[in-house]
Amino acid sequence: MFCCRLIKHSCPSPIRSQQYSGPASLKKLEEIRERLASGPSFQDFVQNPDNTRADWSSYDGKLARGKNDPERLRLPPWLKTKIPTGENFSKIKSQLRELKLATVCEEARCPNIGECWGGGEHGTQTATIMLMGDTCTRGCRFCSVKTARNPPPLNPDEPVSTAKAIASWGLDYIVLTSVDRDDLSDGGAAHIAETVKEIKERNSNIFVECLVPDFRGNTDSVRTVALSGLDVYAHNIETVESLTPFVRDRRANYRQTLKVLAEAKNINPSLITKSSIMLGLGETDQQIEQTMKDLREAGVDCLTLGQYMQPTKRHLKVNEYVTPEKFKHWELKGNELGFLYTASGPLVRSSYKAGEFFITSILKERKAQTSESS
Numbered sequence: 001m002f003c004c005r006l007i008k009h010s011c012p013s014p015i016r017s018q019q020y021s022g023p024a025s026l027k028k029l030e031e032i033r034e035r036l037a038s039g040p041s042f043q044d045f046v047q048n049p050d051n052t053r054a055d056w057s058s059y060d061g062k063l064a065r066g067k068n069d070p071e072r073l074r075l076p077p078w079l080k081t082k083i084p085t086g087e088n089f090s091k092i093k094s095q096l097r098e099l100k101l102a103t104v105c106e107e108a109r110c111p112n113i114g115e116c117w118g119g120g121e122h123g124t125q126t127a128t129i130m131l132m133g134d135t136c137t138r139g140c141r142f143c144s145v146k147t148a149r150n151p152p153p154l155n156p157d158e159p160v161s162t163a164k165a166i167a168s169w170g171l172d173y174i175v176l177t178s179v180d181r182d183d184l185s186d187g188g189a190a191h192i193a194e195t196v197k198e199i200k201e202r203n204s205n206i207f208v209e210c211l212v213p214d215f216r217g218n219t220d221s222v223r224t225v226a227l228s229g230l231d232v233y234a235h236n237i238e239t240v241e242s243l244t245p246f247v248r249d250r251r252a253n254y255r256q257t258l259k260v261l262a263e264a265k266n267i268n269p270s271l272i273t274k275s276s277i278m279l280g281l282g283e284t285d286q287q288i289e290q291t292m293k294d295l296r297e298a299g300v301d302c303l304t305l306g307q308y309m310q311p312t313k314r315h316l317k318v319n320e321y322v323t324p325e326k327f328k329h330w331e332l333k334g335n336e337l338g339f340l341y342t343a344s345g346p347l348v349r350s351s352y353k354a355g356e357f358f359i360t361s362i363l364k365e366r367k368a369q370t371s372e373s374s
Helices: 014-019 023-037 087-098 113-118 158-169 189-202 219-226 241-247 254-267 285-297 324-337 353-373
Strands: 128-131 173-178 207-211 232-234 272-279 302-307 341-344
Touching (some): 128 158, 128 189, 173 189, 189 219, 272 285
Parallel strands (some): 173 207, 207 232
């Protein structure tokens, strides 16, 4: 379900028009998509306790309410997944603790943590490192990361420690994210950029994605990160425009997010830009489609759509559990709108292995083209 077809798009993308206009390049993209299409489907990732594939064919569309909280929906069958652990999982967790590094996988209680850290069926280990500590200056109502007006100061050794850990893992693709640090004049942009540079110095072949804050719309901060040597600039719009004031912190603005994504691409046209939308908060189909169109107009290349999951009782309740079939609909809509890649599924998050595989393939193809031109 993570493949996407190459369809003529109405919203032109600088990367697509400049990097993938030749017949050979288009053929290469199709080959990559075919490899994804032949891989596991979403249902293969969802298992019952007896290790068999989940079956929700008998699901009648009605969800029971919680016994202790009548307003809280119980999980539908396609989200009842077993969290695997193992040697790889324990190894990464131990090393992260030794280096005092935080991960969004843990802080945001991502449902894919066992699959990514444990390596899964194909033994591919991924972890999203969270820079600048584990305390955010904002208080979005969907997020379980700790908040404070004045978090502890930045650890000046973090860029080097992070780069050393990543180099020892031997990864091809790494995702760096961070908390919001509105207490810092540049929002932490220089710290993020330094980390990227340290990683690239140790391994110039590793692809780096940064899922960054909006830096309060500061163009200088966006430029610092966009020109740091990263490959993928990601910033999540999270939800539709009308729900933004109720879902995100008041300092997070829908139009500001679009502006940041557009500026990153204008500053560094070679970047792949990426964003993500949570579903199940009460948005309408029309609003979702409009948000997707707004992201394309901002030059966003890659999009992920996933199910919002209430992390604790203090956070926003789930309004709806969107079905896998509906997520498939949004994947196809993303293709029609011209996104380079669209990952859409109940357990899909901003960083998802199928998406990383696809983007890695594109970046490798781009490098090969550059070498041939030289």
